[in-house]
Amino acid sequence: xKKMLPESELARDERFVRTKIEDRIFDPRGPxxxxxxxxxxxxxxxxxxxxxxxxxxxxxxxxxxxxALEGAGRTCYDFDDAEAPFQLKLDMARQCWDxxxxxxxxxxxxxxxGTEIGEYTESTFLFAAACNPDPVFRLCGVNRALExxxxxxxxxxKDFGNESGDPILEFCEDWMLADEVTHxxxxxxxxxxxxxxxxxxxxxxxxxxxxxxAIFNLGGFRGEDDxxxxxxxxxxxxxxxxxxEENDSLAELARRSTEEARQMAEMATAALDAxxxxx
Amino acid sequence: MSRITITPDPFTxxxxxGAEITAIIEDVxxxxxxxxxxxxDLEVDEELFAPLTGHxxxxxxxxxxxWISGGNFEDSRLPRQxxxxxxxxxxxxxxxxxxxxxxxxxxxxxxDASLSRGERTAWDTYAVGRAGRLGLPMRRQRxxxxxxxxHGFTDIADAAFDRLWTAEHVTWDGIREICKETGATDRxxxxxxxxxxxxx
Numbered sequence: 001x002k003k004m005l006p007e008s009e010l011a012r013d014e015r016f017v018r019t020k021i022e023d024r025i026f027d028p029r030g031p032x033x034x035x036x037x038x039x040x041x042x043x044x045x046x047x048x049x050x051x052x053x054x055x056x057x058x059x060x061x062x063x064x065x066x067x068a069l070e071g072a073g074r075t076c077y078d079f080d081d082a083e084a085p086f087q088l089k090l091d092m093a094r095q096c097w098d099x100x101x102x103x104x105x106x107x108x109x110x111x112x113x114g115t116e117i118g119e120y121t122e123s124t125f126l127f128a129a130a131c132n133p134d135p136v137f138r139l140c141g142v143n144r145a146l147e148x149x150x151x152x153x154x155x156x157x158k159d160f161g162n163e164s165g166d167p168i169l170e171f172c173e174d175w176m177l178a179d180e181v182t183h184x185x186x187x188x189x190x191x192x193x194x195x196x197x198x199x200x201x202x203x204x205x206x207x208x209x210x211x212x213x214a215i216f217n218l219g220g221f222r223g224e225d226d227x228x229x230x231x232x233x234x235x236x237x238x239x240x241x242x243x244x245e246e247n248d249s250l251a252e253l254a255r256r257s258t259e260e261a262r263q264m265a266e267m268a269t270a271a272l273d274a275x276x277x278x279x
Numbered sequence: 280m281s282r283i284t285i286t287p288d289p290f291t292x293x294x295x296x297g298a299e300i301t302a303i304i305e306d307v308x309x310x311x312x313x314x315x316x317x318x319x320d321l322e323v324d325e326e327l328f329a330p331l332t333g334h335x336x337x338x339x340x341x342x343x344x345x346w347i348s349g350g351n352f353e354d355s356r357l358p359r360q361x362x363x364x365x366x367x368x369x370x371x372x373x374x375x376x377x378x379x380x381x382x383x384x385x386x387x388x389x390x391d392a393s394l395s396r397g398e399r400t401a402w403d404t405y406a407v408g409r410a411g412r413l414g415l416p417m418r419r420q421r422x423x424x425x426x427x428x429x430h431g432f433t434d435i436a437d438a439a440f441d442r443l444w445t446a447e448h449v450t451w452d453g454i455r456e457i458c459k460e461t462g463a464t465d466r467x468x469x470x471x472x473x474x475x476x477x478x479x
Contacts, residue, residue, distance in 0.1 A: 017356040027358060028292050029349075032326040039475050046396060046469035048476045049332045049348075051425040056330040114421025120355050166432045 003078045004133060007124045010070060015118030016063075021125070034265030041220075041229040043160040054160065055115040057229070061153060062106035063122040068150065069099035071130030071142040084135040088194075091186045095143075098179040105172050112168055129212045136194050136201060140209035143187020144242075148250075149216045150180040151240060155233035177236060184240035214253055219261030223254035281308060282318040292325045293349055293359045300352075303363060307370045310413055313378055321345040324477070329353055333476050334369060335391040336376040343377040345370075346477055368415050375406040384450040392474040397463025399473060400429040401443055401454045408444035419444065430461035 002009075012018070024030065039047040043054065072095040075084065107117060126149075129141030154177040161170030195202035216222065222230045232254060234247050242250075283304050285297040304319060320342060329350035337344045351369045354362035379385040379402070391399070404426050411417035423440055430436040439457045443449065458464045472478065 019358070023358045027328070029326050029328050029359075032292075033328070033331070036326070036479060037475065038327075038331055039471050045428045046471050048471070048473075049330055051421070051428055052330040052332045055421075055424075111420065112424065114418055114424045118356070121358075164428050164432070166427070168432075 001077070004131070005070075005074060006131060007127050010067075010124060010127060012122070017118065017121045019121035019123050021123065031265045034262070040226045042226050042231065043156060043163075043229060045164045051113070053229075055110070055113045056120055057153075057157070058106065058110050058113055059115055059117075059120040061157070062103065062110060062117070064126050064146075064150065064153075065099055065102040065106050067124060067127040067130070068142065068146060069096055069103060070127055071138075071146065072096045072099060074130055075135065075138055075142070078133075079135050088135075088190050091190070095183050095186070098183070102176050102179065105176060109169060109172055125215065129216075132208065134205070136191060136205045137208045139187045139190050139194075140205045141212045143183055144191070145209050145212035145216055147180050147183040147187065148213070148237065148240070148242070149222065149230075151177065151184065151236045152222055152230050152233045154180060155236055156230045159231075181236055181240040184237075184242070188241035210249075210253070213250055214257060217254045217257035219264075220254075220258035223258055224251055225258070227258060228254065280315055281305075281313070284318075284320050286320070286322045287325060290323070290325050293353070293361070295323065295325070295349070295352060295361045299361065299363070300366060303366050304370055304374075307367055307374055310415075311371055311374050311378060311410075313374050314381060317341065317343055317381065319343045319345065319374075319377075321347065323347055323349050323352065325349045327476060328358070329355055331476055334373050335474060335477065336373045336380065337390050338377060338380045343374075343381075345373050345377065347373070348476055364416075368410065368417065371410040371413065371415050372403065372406045375409055376402060379406070384448075386451070388451040388454075392472065392477075394473060395458070395463070395466075395468070396473060397429045397458045397461070397466065398454055400426050401439075401457050401463075404440060404443040405446055405449045405454070408446065429466075430458075430463045433461070436461045 043057075044050065047053070072092045075092045076089045076096070079089075081089075110116060126146055129146050130138055132138045132141055154173045158170055158173035158177060161167070161173055191202065191205060195205065220228055222228055222232060224232050232247070232251055237247055238244070283301050285300050288297045290297070300321065300323070304321065307313075308315075308319070318341075322345070324346070327348040327350050332348045332350040334345070334347040334351060347369065352361055352366045354360045354365070380388065388394070388402075394402070404422055407417050407422045411419070422444070423437070426440045426443075427436055430439065439461050443457065455464075
């Protein structure tokens, strides 16, 4: 079986449609919407299109779980025991079991909300974090960055379930959240153990994680303001082993991402307006 | 025959065609038995994309004024492309609600921008249920979830949903009664306008 599988070779059936990142970047509607008030990004029953936004995010969570499963699974297989100890692979195998369960729970939550597999497109950028050939870097990308994002997303969904009085959503998200905290903790523990005698490799791995975290902020998707649909879950991140300094640093990174996205939207709008005036 | 106008004409940000939308409206108007002497204006906001969806149906000076997010008509798997089947489903619901407004049963109903979220979801449920019985592929669970968000995840709300979903005849007073029954009437009023997406 092939080792180091690229994103493009992920197996999907005909229900799944993969989105191209360029479609979003070059969508002329993006800059226009960025200039409009479409209500609080934070999830709530009184924001416009609350149901549709929840369904869309739920589908995003579902495909994210598939990719997390694939990432952990690849780590079990891609490395020999010298690169990745057998105990680490056992942890990854346990994570695969958890992620499989999360996939099934997410499909059922999608049913509960009235959506179905493949109704929305899939972007595979999460799996890209699991493609690093160094197992330590990959742990940082998957178990600390991706699973850290999962903590933030699940906490936001759990809060939405609580606010809307939906016990099914609230409890499902709470149970999955508990698993994600464990996954991040496993990543933090293995990072420490594998780099015990190599601080320089540890620092490079953490730098890789910061790069992945910046991408996962998705230009304001995650943060600590009402402008951010997904809120940084500091308490759960602390339980997972992130230090307060790391949480502050991520919050700052998220603020910068939001601001950069705002500036890009302004520039794109100006460019579109200028183009329209010239035609 | 109703006169139908579509705005914008032409579309510049998305691959939608006014003539195609007009044809769908004519087809759906016949399906829902919409009065042939009432003109219809449809405004599609082409800046909005999924999941920023929503639609409004009002009657102003005897004309039906419809507004819809471009995201409602967008193929969820092909960005900026028109999905005729989605347009057909949404336009049927919009025209059924507009037809309600033209009747005495809903004469006292305020404009869509002034409806509470509970009232709006209850009315939608009544319309979506009827559209399903006309043969359109409406999704019950989707509507139930939207209804529950505004009326609660309770047995009382689910029973109210079932009544609306299967109802052949509901009045504006009936919609308000259901909102009282589920407790939606007692919910705090949000500062976020229900027609926020229409506001530019």
